[in-house]
Amino acid sequence: MGIFSSLSRQQKEAVGLLQIGTFLEYFDLMLYVHMAVLLNEIFFPKTDPHTTALLSSFAFCSTFILRPFGAFIFGYIGDNIGRKATVIITTMMMSTSCIIMATLPTYAQIGISAAWIVTICRIIQGLSSMGEVMGAYVYMTEITKPPLRYPAVSFISLATTLGASVALGVATLVTKFDLNWRNAFWIGAGIALVGSVARTRLRETPDFIESKAKAETKKQTKLKAEGKVDKRTVLAFFLVYCGNPVCFYLLYIFFNPILTEKYGFSASDIIYNNFLLANVDVFSCALLTFLSYRIYPLKILKFRSTLFLFFILLLPFLLQQATSYYHVFAIQICILATALDAPPANAIFIKHIPVLKRMTATSFIYALSRAIMYVITSFGLVYLTKFFGYYGLWVVVMPVTIGYIWAIRYFNKLDQLGIRVDKGDIINHKENEIPFLEKSA
Numbered sequence: 001m002g003i004f005s006s007l008s009r010q011q012k013e014a015v016g017l018l019q020i021g022t023f024l025e026y027f028d029l030m031l032y033v034h035m036a037v038l039l040n041e042i043f044f045p046k047t048d049p050h051t052t053a054l055l056s057s058f059a060f061c062s063t064f065i066l067r068p069f070g071a072f073i074f075g076y077i078g079d080n081i082g083r084k085a086t087v088i089i090t091t092m093m094m095s096t097s098c099i100i101m102a103t104l105p106t107y108a109q110i111g112i113s114a115a116w117i118v119t120i121c122r123i124i125q126g127l128s129s130m131g132e133v134m135g136a137y138v139y140m141t142e143i144t145k146p147p148l149r150y151p152a153v154s155f156i157s158l159a160t161t162l163g164a165s166v167a168l169g170v171a172t173l174v175t176k177f178d179l180n181w182r183n184a185f186w187i188g189a190g191i192a193l194v195g196s197v198a199r200t201r202l203r204e205t206p207d208f209i210e211s212k213a214k215a216e217t218k219k220q221t222k223l224k225a226e227g228k229v230d231k232r233t234v235l236a237f238f239l240v241y242c243g244n245p246v247c248f249y250l251l252y253i254f255f256n257p258i259l260t261e262k263y264g265f266s267a268s269d270i271i272y273n274n275f276l277l278a279n280v281d282v283f284s285c286a287l288l289t290f291l292s293y294r295i296y297p298l299k300i301l302k303f304r305s306t307l308f309l310f311f312i313l314l315l316p317f318l319l320q321q322a323t324s325y326y327h328v329f330a331i332q333i334c335i336l337a338t339a340l341d342a343p344p345a346n347a348i349f350i351k352h353i354p355v356l357k358r359m360t361a362t363s364f365i366y367a368l369s370r371a372i373m374y375v376i377t378s379f380g381l382v383y384l385t386k387f388f389g390y391y392g393l394w395v396v397v398m399p400v401t402i403g404y405i406w407a408i409r410y411f412n413k414l415d416q417l418g419i420r421v422d423k424g425d426i427i428n429h430k431e432n433e434i435p436f437l438e439k440s441a
Contacts (some may be wrong), residue, residue, distance in 0.1 A: 079360030243340025
């Protein structure tokens, strides 16, 4: 990590602790998501294929549907108590839910209660992951400066991707070698507990301390006036974060029935296929992270989104012409390589939200985008593809893609206009120059 050589010891320690904690959090969160093809059979009743698809969508969405509620909780904690408290509490919640799932009896043993309990655990994991990832993004954004800010914040995204990849690796071992799946959740619970203890070493961010102090002075009224969140910025932030859930669902959930019905894949085969995709995703995320130090992140996202738009127009035709598993895997790789996502520009979007509203606003918008898009995508595509075939994908994916491209152009325009975000940042981007000019209040 030579690019971080100029960071202080405290900043390097924060990078490490946040990466480790986020890795552990997403390992636990994604363990069930990627083992759903196996665990849904254990905790949910057996039904016809259509009802099974709806139950799977319900179990999947339960992780995300109440995230906006969690955003208010952890947003309040982050904006009033501190960023540090948020990232410690979330890992403790994740550890607790993993312990419950590791010891939970199956549907065959206790009936429908198993389905309800596992759904509640998924909701708890969704709530905790909400405070975790955005809390880590905000924390790292506030303790670093450009151009190191971009890769530093993107390393958090890399940690989430790596956590999901390792979760898939564990799921692969469990299914391929018939190991006890409960051991995976015990491991997840243990490492989440270790992560929460390690994070007690973090210090509060200077931006939060400074802004909190100002709010307690006679300038409080003036600060609130300057701290209003622009509605168009909120919309752009929302549209940017709508891209990831759509692409994630396409990659790891949508293709599962195709692989099962057309190519005879078993649950373990699907998990292994997703494990291969996750490894490619880790490589892609790492590449974008290092590129962000040299290339302005919004340029990267503009290029990727343009490629994705052209690819999604061809997607129904490509799926119709696919005649082997390798054709399907190649399509998945293309989606992954061009996917609509926020990294490596998370820091740019976050710095457009005033400090004392940053945790609440960013967490809520992020959570709302996930909750809405996962519900629309998972349930919507069940019916859209049933009636319109693969062309039903356009109904969901095209509007999201167009909105994403508009949002990236909007944030780029803010930079070009030199929009002042708060008392600590002036955005004044010029071609081939560092896009942020830091200035003390």
